[in-house]
Amino acid sequence: MAPDITFIVLTTITLLAAIMALQAKELIYGAISLAISFIGIAGFFVSLDAPYLAMLQIAVYVGAVVVLILFTIMLVRRDEADKVEHAEGGEGAAGLWIAGLLAVSIAGVAALAGPSLPTSPPPANLPVSQLGPVLAGSYSVPLLILALLLSAALLGALVLAKVER
């Protein structure tokens, strides 16, 4: 299998940006790295023939979530948010071990199951226009519940963040 250059570039961008998001000294740079990582994920979605999800990913994550995070960082800022919080040596090593073991074991299971997994996708994927009827047809009740949940969550966030005076 010839290595796919697009895949390698996307992987590098996504993982490096994800690491940068956690390790950047300034929280603002971390948020921007997070946005870059999300764009990398959107690239994966495009390469997996899911352009609608890629658009949604960029609109919701990069457009809404990261901007919300940036606003919160600006509101919280008082040198507090910018402080580099390095865990003490033992704690950091333990976290690294836990995360590494988990990731390696999951990747190992995936690699072991590799021979029984499909190696190449079916040539023709469903067109994007197929998503609408499914979403509004067989999944219409979850869609309505999702709308209710969204309004409830946004009202809850408003009530939580309200300043009483």
Added chain:
Amino acid sequence: MPTLVSYLIVSAALLGIGIYGLTVKRNAIRLLFSIELIVNAANLNFVAFTRFMNPPQVSGQVIVFYSIAAAAMEAAVGLALILVAFRLNSTIDVRKLNKLKG
């Protein structure tokens, strides 16, 4: 096109980065970053599996649609909680937010 396993390995790496952040970081906003990374790893898994299905189906994409909306809600509520915690304690260091500890 890369195989399914390569997508799964990328997703596992992303999950590992998120778990590392959750266990080591002390800033509440960085914990939120980690949660978003983990949710994204799960989304990538869903889309990859549904693309490699034969015959083709869109159910994985529908689930990711819901998941993205749920993650947006979670971010809004989480950031509101962080704001409240900062207002009450003037810190967002999660190791110092231990008033409920007996």
